[in-house]
Amino acid sequence: xxxxxxxxxxxxxxxxxxxxxxxxxxxxxxxxxxxxxxxxxxxxxxxxxxxxxxxxxxxxxxxxxxxxxxxxxxxxxxxxxxxxxxxxxxxxxxxxxxxxxxxxxxxxxxxxxxxxxxxxxxxxxxxxxxxxxxxxxxxxxxxxxxxxxxxxxxxxxxxxxxxxxxxxxxxxxxxxxxxxxxxxxxxxxxxxxxxxxxxxxxxxxxxxxxxxxxxxxxxxxxxxxxxxxxxxxxxxxxxxxxxxxxxxxxxxxxxxxxxxxxxxxxxxxxxxxxxxxxxxxxxxxxxxxxxxxxxxxxxxxxxxxxxxxxxxxxxxxxxxxxxxxxxxxx
Numbered sequence: 001x002x003x004x005x006x007x008x009x010x011x012x013x014x015x016x017x018x019x020x021x022x023x024x025x026x027x028x029x030x031x032x033x034x035x036x037x038x039x040x041x042x043x044x045x046x047x048x049x050x051x052x053x054x055x056x057x058x059x060x061x062x063x064x065x066x067x068x069x070x071x072x073x074x075x076x077x078x079x080x081x082x083x084x085x086x087x088x089x090x091x092x093x094x095x096x097x098x099x100x101x102x103x104x105x106x107x108x109x110x111x112x113x114x115x116x117x118x119x120x121x122x123x124x125x126x127x128x129x130x131x132x133x134x135x136x137x138x139x140x141x142x143x144x145x146x147x148x149x150x151x152x153x154x155x156x157x158x159x160x161x162x163x164x165x166x167x168x169x170x171x172x173x174x175x176x177x178x179x180x181x182x183x184x185x186x187x188x189x190x191x192x193x194x195x196x197x198x199x200x201x202x203x204x205x206x207x208x209x210x211x212x213x214x215x216x217x218x219x220x221x222x223x224x225x226x227x228x229x230x231x232x233x234x235x236x237x238x239x240x241x242x243x244x245x246x247x248x249x250x251x252x253x254x255x256x257x258x259x260x261x262x263x264x265x266x267x268x269x270x271x272x273x274x275x276x277x278x279x280x281x282x283x284x285x286x287x288x289x290x291x292x293x294x295x296x297x298x299x300x301x302x303x304x305x306x307x308x309x310x311x312x313x314x315x316x317x318x319x320x321x322x323x324x325x326x327x328x329x330x
Contacts, residue, residue, distance in 0.1 A: 004110040011093045011107050014081045058092050070108040074115045138193035141176035175199035182222035198225045201236040206313045210240035229256045240310045
């Protein structure tokens with residue numbers, strides 16, 4: 001990587017990064033002649049979460065009187081100064097230069113000369129996919145899709161930049177494609193990026209196989225997401241077991257996942273397990289797994305759509321999620 005130069009730059013000399021995923025969404029909507037105001041809206045975001053994050057950043061910069069972390073700029077062969085990382089901070093400086101007393105006309109920056117596309121992508125990925133200023137999941141997926149389809153990077157190359165694993169990268173890209181193809185056309189201006197996790201769940205083999213088995217299309221799935229039939233989106237993991245039960249399936253089609261799950265639970269008497277501790281339950285699961293015969297394992301392997309196999313998959317996802325949470329809290 002080239003060595004950067006640390007200097008202060010006039011804010012008027014800097015250009016926003018038009019390949020930033022949030023700006024790219026606005027360009028897609030408004031066209032190539034997007035105004036500076038529309039770009040500002042794209043950077044600030046329209047959701048409460050993003051808006052709060054922007055407000056907190058702006059207040060912090062105002063209170064400190066400047067930046068703790070400099071922006072990152074690429075000075076290209078034509079001498080254009082393009083902000084690769086720190087577009088939001090640049091906009092805040094521009095706002096302050098008009099409204100707040102102080103030295104807001106100059107902004108601290110790390111300037112690289114003629115970075116190539118791989119170096120630029122590496123900075124974006126490290127800053128926003130694994131760094132402290134994370135993009136939302138949809139924005140990450142959009143950028144990964146761009147790298148894959150426009151820059152022709154392999155999933156292995158993307159993993160080299162930002163870590164993780166190829167399966168997660170591929171799932172994000174596939175989820176982005178499914179959401180754009182099946183969800184966006186039916187919601188129009190009501191497109192909600194927070195629904196993206198539903199399409200991540202859709203990439204799970206057990207979900208995909210269940211839809212195929214019951215001849216349900218991805219378009220049907222998108223309609224369910226639009227109609228909020230799942231409630232909390234993690235309930236999508238319950239879909240295979242609901243679809244396998246004729247009675248629960250009918251209730252789900254007519255009502256929602258909550259009612260369908262009640263039907264399933266009423267058919268199973270698990271009262272003896274209600275008072276068991278998590279330690280007791282996990283110990284019993286380990287004992288049961290250890291006692292499985294080879295023939296039982298083969299039977300489970302050959303019946304991926306069985307309720308028992310689906311329950312095992314559900315438990316696996318829950319345990320992995322809990323273990324990841326515990327490790328991240330350490």
